[in-house]
Amino acid sequence: MKNKEWKSYSILISPTVIFVIFLQFYPLAYSFYISFQEWALTSSQIPQGFNYLKNYNDILNDSVFHRAVKNSLIITITSVFFQIVLGVILAYLTIGSTWTIRFIRTILILPMVIAPVAAGTLWRMLFNSRSGLINHLLIKVGIVGPEWLSDQTWAVISVIILDIWQATPFVLLVVVAGISSIPKDFQESASIDGASRFQTFLRIDLPILVPLLLIVFLFRFMDSLLNMDSVYSLTFGGPGYGTYTLTFYIYTLGLRNFNFGDASAASWIFMFFSIIFISLIFYLQKKYEN
Amino acid sequence: MSIKRRSFIKKAGVYGSGLMAANAASMMFTKRASAAKEITTTFMKSGTYDLAAESIENSFEKETGIDLEIITSPWAVLNQNHIADLTTGTGEFDVMSGEFWIASVFNHMLPLDGYVNNSGYGSTIINRLWEPGPSNFFNGKRIGVPHSADAYSIIYRKDIFEKYNIDPNWTTWKEYLYTANQLKNVLKGQDIAPISFAWGAPDQAAAIFLGAYDGMMVNSKGEYELEKDKAIAALNLMMDTANYGPSNAKALSIDESNAVFLDGKAATLICWPSFVRSSADKNSESNVVGKWELGNWPGPGFPMVSAWNLFISKYSSDPDSAWKWIEYHGDSERSKQFMEDFGIGSPHRTTYEDKALLRKHGHDYPGMLSNLSKAKSLPWIFEAYEVFFRNVGELMSGNQSSSETVDIVHEAWSSIKVPAALIETAESQGLKG
Numbered sequence: 243m244k245n246k247e248w249k250s251y252s253i254l255i256s257p258t259v260i261f262v263i264f265l266q267f268y269p270l271a272y273s274f275y276i277s278f279q280e281w282a283l284t285s286s287q288i289p290q291g292f293n294y295l296k297n298y299n300d301i302l303n304d305s306v307f308h309r310a311v312k313n314s315l316i317i318t319i320t321s322v323f324f325q326i327v328l329g330v331i332l333a334y335l336t337i338g339s340t341w342t343i344r345f346i347r348t349i350l351i352l353p354m355v356i357a358p359v360a361a362g363t364l365w366r367m368l369f370n371s372r373s374g375l376i377n378h379l380l381i382k383v384g385i386v387g388p389e390w391l392s393d394q395t396w397a398v399i400s401v402i403i404l405d406i407w408q409a410t411p412f413v414l415l416v417v418v419a420g421i422s423s424i425p426k427d428f429q430e431s432a433s434i435d436g437a438s439r440f441q442t443f444l445r446i447d448l449p450i451l452v453p454l455l456l457i458v459f460l461f462r463f464m465d466s467l468l469n470m471d472s473v474y475s476l477t478f479g480g481p482g483y484g485t486y487t488l489t490f491y492i493y494t495l496g497l498r499n500f501n502f503g504d505a506s507a508a509s510w511i512f513m514f515f516s517i518i519f520i521s522l523i524f525y526l527q528k529k530y531e532n
Numbered sequence: 533m534s535i536k537r538r539s540f541i542k543k544a545g546v547y548g549s550g551l552m553a554a555n556a557a558s559m560m561f562t563k564r565a566s567a568a569k570e571i572t573t574t575f576m577k578s579g580t581y582d583l584a585a586e587s588i589e590n591s592f593e594k595e596t597g598i599d600l601e602i603i604t605s606p607w608a609v610l611n612q613n614h615i616a617d618l619t620t621g622t623g624e625f626d627v628m629s630g631e632f633w634i635a636s637v638f639n640h641m642l643p644l645d646g647y648v649n650n651s652g653y654g655s656t657i658i659n660r661l662w663e664p665g666p667s668n669f670f671n672g673k674r675i676g677v678p679h680s681a682d683a684y685s686i687i688y689r690k691d692i693f694e695k696y697n698i699d700p701n702w703t704t705w706k707e708y709l710y711t712a713n714q715l716k717n718v719l720k721g722q723d724i725a726p727i728s729f730a731w732g733a734p735d736q737a738a739a740i741f742l743g744a745y746d747g748m749m750v751n752s753k754g755e756y757e758l759e760k761d762k763a764i765a766a767l768n769l770m771m772d773t774a775n776y777g778p779s780n781a782k783a784l785s786i787d788e789s790n791a792v793f794l795d796g797k798a799a800t801l802i803c804w805p806s807f808v809r810s811s812a813d814k815n816s817e818s819n820v821v822g823k824w825e826l827g828n829w830p831g832p833g834f835p836m837v838s839a840w841n842l843f844i845s846k847y848s849s850d851p852d853s854a855w856k857w858i859e860y861h862g863d864s865e866r867s868k869q870f871m872e873d874f875g876i877g878s879p880h881r882t883t884y885e886d887k888a889l890l891r892k893h894g895h896d897y898p899g900m901l902s903n904l905s906k907a908k909s910l911p912w913i914f915e916a917y918e919v920f921f922r923n924v925g926e927l928m929s930g931n932q933s934s935s936e937t938v939d940i941v942h943e944a945w946s947s948i949k950v951p952a953a954l955i956e957t958a959e960s961q962g963l964k965g
Contacts, residue, residue, distance in 0.1 A: 283619045284636035284913075285949070306922075370788070371780040392732055392782035394929045480734045481782065482925030497612055499915040500619070500636075 277506035284500050297507035307508065309483050310491035317398060317487065318466040321405040325462055326455060328406065329413025333421055334443070336414070347418070354411035362475030365404045366391070369476075394484035397477050401485050404472050409465065413458055420454040421447065453527050460523045464516065488512055569853045570599040573627040573842075574613070577604040580806055581629065581680060581840065584870045585861065592860050598853045611914070623847025626854040629679065629840050631668065632909045633917075638953040642844040643673040647855045653677060656864045656880045658904055664960035665909045666839035670953045676841025679862045680806070680870070681879040683835040683907035684739045685899065687793070687808065688800040691823040692724070700827050705744045705769050708830045712776040715799045726776040728790075728798035732783040735917070737924040738910070739836050740770040740802065746832035748965035749911050750958040756916050756945035757965065760938050766833070767927060767934040773802075774928065782928060794818040800827075804838060809896055810875030826899030829906070837907030839879065877904070911958035913951060919944040 277297055279289035301307050336347045353361070368374050369390035377387030388396045424447055432442045470489040473479060479486040479494075492512065496505030575581045582604035589600055603625070605613055611633050617624050618640035628634075628641075648654055654662050654677065661667060661678045668676030686708070693700045696718040702708040715726035730736045745766035747759030774781050778792055790808050793801035796819035801808065805826060811817040812824055829835040842862065844854045860866070867878040868886065877900060883889065884901040912920070920941055927937045958964040 284615065284951075287619055287621065371783060372778060389780060389783055392780065394931070478734055480922070480925050481732070482734075482927075482929050482931065483922055484925070484929065486922070494918065498608070498918065500615055501915075 273506045274510060276502055277510050279503050281503040282499070282501045289503070293503070297503045298511065301504060301508045301511060306483065306486070307488075307491060310486050310488045313398070313483070313486055314467055314488040317401050317405065317485070318463060321402045321409070321466055322459060322462045324402075324406050325410045325413050326459060328410045329458075330417050330451075330455075332410065332414045333417035337418065337421060347414070350414060351411040353408045356408065358408065358469065358471035359475045361404060361408050362472035365400070365407075365472075366476050369400050391477055392481055394481055397481060397484045401473055401476060404476060405466055405469065408472070409462055413462065416454065416458050417451065420451050424450050452530055456523055456527045456530070460520060463519070467516075569597065569850055570601070571626040571848070571850055571853050571857060572601045572603060572624060573629070573854075573857055574603050574605070574610060574625050575629045576610050576840070577606050578807075580810075580874045580876050584874045584876055587873070588861065588866065592857065596853075596856055596860070598856060600857065618845060618847070621847055623845060623849070625845055626848040626850065627857055628843045628845060630843060631676075631839060631841055632665075632911070632954065632957060633914060635668075635911075635951045635953045635957070636913055638668065638670040638675055638951070640846050641668075641670065641675040642846050642848070642851055643670075643675055644677060644844065644855075645674050647858075648674060648677065651855075651859060653859060653862065656882045658879055658881050658884075658901070660905050660907065661837075661839055661879045665957050666837050666907065668841045668843070668953070669956060669960075672956075676843045677858060677862060678839040678879040679842050679858070680838075680840045680867070680876045681904055681907075682804050682806040682838040682877040683829065683900070683903040684743070684802065684837075685805050685829055685835065685903050686800055686802050686827045687805065687812070687824050688827050689796075689798075689820060689823055690825045690895070692719075692799045700825070702828060702830050704832065705740075705830045709769070709772055709776070712773070712800070716776055719799065723797060725778040725781070725792065725798045727773055727800050727802065728777060728784070728792040729773065729781070729802040730784050730786040730789040731774050731777065731781050731928065732788070733785050734921045734925050736786065737770070737921045737928075738917070740773055741766050741833075741924070742836050742908075742910070743830060743833045744769045746834075748958075749963040750950060750955055751965040754950055754955045756912070756948060756950055757942060758938060759965075760935075763938045764934040767924070767937060770924070771928065771934075793824075794820060796820055805896070805900060806838075806875050806877050808875070825895040826897075826903075828899065829903045834906055834908045835903045837904070837909050839907075839909060879904075908961045908963065909957060911950070911954040911961075911963055913948070913954065916945055916948050916950075919948075 276289060278292055278294065280291055280293040280296070281289040332350060336343055336350065356364075368376050371377050371387060371389050371392070374390075376390070380387040390396050390400045428446045428450075429442055432446050437445065467487075468489055470487070470493060473485055473487055473490060477485040479490045488508075492505055492508045495501050495508055499505075573585070575585045582602070585602050585604075589602060592598070593600055603613075604610075611630065614625070614628050614630055614634050615637050616622075618634075618637040657678060658681070661681050666681065667674060667678055688700050690700070692698075692715070696714075698711060698714050698718070700711070702711055712726040719726065729740070741763075745758070745762055747762040749756065749758065751757040777784070778797065784792070786804070786807065790801065790803055790811075792798045793803070793808070794811055794817065812820055815821050842858045844851050844858070848854050862879075864878075864880040864882050867876075867880050868883045868889070870876040871878045871883055872889070878884070881901075884897045890897055910917070923932070923937045923941050923944075926932050927934060932940065955964065
């Protein structure tokens, strides 16, 4: 591009660029500033002064924060693992373009389009141990269903089930697209050489899909970690602190207790670990591709 | 088609002037229209308070000429909206429906003593509800007037009690649990639980605790504190009640718990009567019509009160119109009608003394008046309450003992500042050490 043309284009797109930068980075910068301030909105309408690392120290030493991190990691790691495994299985089962296959794939995708709050409310009714459908069906096969929402362990499992149900369609869609892009020649050659379908999947398809699966893993991990709506409507973080996740913790600090200093500090701690995790995934992806 | 420059400039000038004239005219009319009085009021979205307010919106506007906008939100969102609006000085809401949960922002409310004294508002309100606590005060000045009142109560199946000759006149929680045990024995094999309660609704846990606890809630230094031994005893008693619930007792939400009773599957229900009474008396919504009665709230503690107050924001541009809405909405006859139509507890003594209503609601109103007369409001802000109910949840899940629960709660409370308004509330209700 000529210098003169580049100058004109820069002038034309600069308002948008400035606006986007302002919209993206100003809130981040302001929240970083607030994380070092003493500020509870109910005490003062403006920040009450720099308090060094007190907010960070309070959060990192808070047993409720530790519990929230533990709950978040258990729920996220478990549900994302199953989402990917199930997503890949379902993708292979729904490969094709026949009318039936496309119809089944559409049905499987439906949970993804339901609002998380609606999904949480729906599953709350399903998990009702006395009148819910799940325990009713379990009784029919001779199994006494658990107290899904009043027992802490089963409440965590309930949240995981809900997350898997709602997010697996996303994995399914992405993996279907990935499988479709694998050159048919490789699979044909493997078949001619006597490889079984599973061996073809293991030795041909999976290595090609790994970079894509890493990205899917990244998206799903962050999404699951940030999920609050369905936890709010399904268990409200309970019983006790049983399903109290990191985002619930930050929400409570900021929007129930109105303690902006602590909430900002907690958000930035979350951001710090997220950055490390994302960098790790990109590093693994690059290493794998090389 | 070619356009000559001169012609274009002429046409642009005409159109431009026309647009400017139209804009100026619309601004003038808008200014005239906005001179009409307008106020915004809030209520909890609950199927009761919100519907009641909406039912009188048109008549209020016709009678006063004041344009009214009603904004309704679920409880937690309502409180968040109020706190955000007041602390930022936005002033979107003129009249706010709230109570002690927003005590941290009471300093943003307008004192109402002048309006109350001039209008005589409050002369028919139940004495206890007109006092600090159920009525909201700040720095000794009244800032809220109750527009509805509910107190945690126990409603029971009088047909079951009569059938098995069980006495429903408990006065303490120990007596109530004794009764529950009797019910458990006689109801064996009938799929009717002695007690239904929303143990699964985390923010309701305090109701039973407060009924069984008769100690301080704020110490002499103005800090949150419970008397440990009494608190442990109350927590243990609260745990015991869950043994008399239905099979999924610890998962029940408020609606689910109420439904258990309305379906005829519980002999007693610990509840907010406002959410139940209307359905309980309708054949289409209940299997217990004509079979229930509102009983005594056992001691030695107190029934938690839900005395929704109406406040006027300090940032309201028209507090006089705001007060007109408060007077209109809080009228004693209107409150009576709200109780009839929507089940909303009336704060007016006259409702419970009305002979015609007593004939119809003799199973409900006397008990309600008795409970309201001894109800108290909590001196807890959200943060303190959350710590309490989350740790009660941990206790109910078997993760910690009652003693550990009290210790953990005290430790968390030590960093929470008690708003001045709530120290006053605690002191006026005998909850301060």
